[in-house]
Amino acid sequence: MQILHDCSKELNKLNLKATPARLAVLRLLENSREPIDVSSIIRFLKKNKVKADPATVFRIVNLLTQKGVLKQVRFNEDKFRYEYGLKNEHHHLICQSCGEIEDMSDCPIDSLKKEIHKKKKFIIKTHSLEFFGICKNCQS
Amino acid sequence: MQILHDCSKELNKLNLKATPARLAVLRLLENSREPIDVSSIIRFLKKNKVKADPATVFRIVNLLTQKGVLKQVRFNEDKFRYEYGLKNEHHHLICQSCGEIEDMSDCPIDSLKKEIHKKKKFIIKTHSLEFFGICKNCQS
């Protein structure tokens, strides 16, 4: 209840209407620890009886990404995933066995930006860094 | 001439037939410093009068990736790119202005694998690391 209310406000602050589909998408992404792809969002909406056309879902995630509410990430897959953007910058540990995606909050790269600029004269705006391997649970 | 010959041998070693399309794909990827997507490969083939259906090109890059000859990489795009796999492991500096892709051979991550394993108990098999920013030329 209070979550829904917060999302409404968040949307209205951005001059966006708080439609059922948008609220549901935000609710899902807010409460999930890993980035979600559009077809999973669509499945979630169906399960929760929220009527929304795929095109609408794509429009929602695009809009919210553009507004900075969501962040679009891409692993080695044929589709984008989206995560709630208020989380700090972070990277992912992606288990190749069970598919679980874990966050890694301390980024080892930032300290290297200057060094790379010195060597290559390349000014780094952003970077992507994802790890693929075997998570704790899958090691037994 | 000798390049073509080498490619033939390389293919035959893998029990693959050295067809014109395969040779041309290898020739292109061998000589390009940045990862190439399939539609660029197709354009290259057309330009060089090598007849090959798109489906065939997809089959070729998939097969060669599976055999370890090519490496499939994905930036923040809706398509895969492929690079000749014998190059050492490396990362990329992708200019957001001109699109140029530069290699970065020294990977700052390897030294961090152990540390991450200690903290997260996650065994890292591979990782992707790409930088997006402005290249030297585009800074003026």
Place this chain on the structure above:
DNA sequence: GCATAAATGCGATTTATTTGCAATTAGTAT
């Protein structure tokens, strides 16, 4: 409640990629 701009649904479209199957071809044994 009403007006209206913003959102949505629907259907068509685009682009990357895959697949089944019949026709072709590279490599090999003759």
Place this chain on the structure above:
DNA sequence: ATACTAATTGCAAATAAATCGCATTTATGC
């Protein structure tokens, strides 16, 4: 060289992610 055979390709159809135009609906400010 020739013929054989499994590997490869072309073609056309299919799939899947994502986008778009447009008519219809809806959330919000009054």
